[in-house]
Amino acid sequence: DQQVKQNSPSLSVQEGRISILNCDYTNSMFDYFLWYKKYPAEGPTFLISISSIKDKNEDGRFTVFLNKSAKHLSLHIVPSQPGDSAVYFCAAGTQGGSEKLVFGKGTKLTVNP
Amino acid sequence: DAGVIQSPRHEVTEMGQEVTLRCKPISGHNSLFWYRQTMMRGLELLIYFNNNVPIDDSGMPEDRFSAKMPNASFSTLKIQPSEPRDSAVYFCASSFSAGRAIQYFGAGTRLSVL
Numbered sequence: 693d694q695q696v697k698q699n700s701p702s703l704s705v706q707e708g709r710i711s712i713l714n715c716d717y718t719n720s721m722f723d724y725f726l727w728y729k730k731y732p733a734e735g736p737t738f739l740i741s742i743s744s745i746k747d748k749n750e751d752g753r754f755t756v757f758l759n760k761s762a763k764h765l766s767l768h769i770v771p772s773q774p775g776d777s778a779v780y781f782c783a784a785g786t787q788g789g790s791e792k793l794v795f796g797k798g799t800k801l802t803v804n805p
Numbered sequence: 806d807a808g809v810i811q812s813p814r815h816e817v818t819e820m821g822q823e824v825t826l827r828c829k830p831i832s833g834h835n836s837l838f839w840y841r842q843t844m845m846r847g848l849e850l851l852i853y854f855n856n857n858v859p860i861d862d863s864g865m866p867e868d869r870f871s872a873k874m875p876n877a878s879f880s881t882l883k884i885q886p887s888e889p890r891d892s893a894v895y896f897c898a899s900s901f902s903a904g905r906a907i908q909y910f911g912a913g914t915r916l917s918v919l
Contacts, residue, residue: 726907735809735896735910736848781848791836791902792861797847 695719696784698796706804711769713799715782718763722784726793727756727767730779739780740767743787772803807831809911811897817917823885826914829878830899838908839872839882840896848896854880855902887918 697716705711715725723744728736742749742756742765749756755768769776782796810829818824830837838853852862854874862872869888874880884891894913900906 728910733912735898735912737910738907741907790861791838791853791855791900791906792850793908794850795840795848 693718694796695722696782696794696796698780698782698799700799701797702800702802704802704804705772707774708771711767711772711776711801711803713767713769713780713782713801715765715767715796716763717765717784717794719784719794720763721786722794724785724787725756725758725765726783726785727754728781728783728795730781730798736781769801772801774803774805777801777803809897809899809909811895811911811914813914814912815915815917817919818887819919820888821886822918823883824887824891824916824918826882826895826897826916828880828882828897828911830880830897831909832878834899834901834909835877836900836902836906836908837874837880838898838900839880840898840910842894842896842913851882884916887916889918892916892918 726741727739729739730736740751740754758765779798779800781798783793785793812827836855839851842848851864852872857874872882894915896913898908898910900908
């Protein structure tokens, strides 16, 4: 039973365009969400997070949007750069409770020059 | 800071052998997590420790897997005996448990059991 789902295994975009990566969750207890980025042969690295009290968080070219009613979040990368090519993982957890994070299976983003 | 350090980076072993994976968390972090990544199941949590105490081991697949954290700067994940289906990338992560703790990952150990 997947509590965090990333339904697109891969995404390809042109350099300079917007990349939109999507994530859905089923557990309404989740109130904290993170995106991680992973290059080959490296561990995942933290990218950006959002708490359920917000619906948007922005950090440079990266913006995460949260729609609690739809149990959906998305990561926008604008403009996309070839160096953004990586696997992106969505993760969810609960603040103040268990430290466990539940990860999606990831979306492989390819940004073409 | 050197980050989370895992060793070895690659391990190739034969079925039935014992395998020990090692992890050194970031200094000052008090929570440590072991994950396994496979194509089928993605990134799944095996076990996590807080202040060297195992808190949740519900993800440990079976009795062949065991994990220890003898002190704040070292943890091991042991598989005995190993089986081909254990082949995966194993990640260790650490965090400072305080509210919205971000987990920092090591580079992983790629395990191949022949």
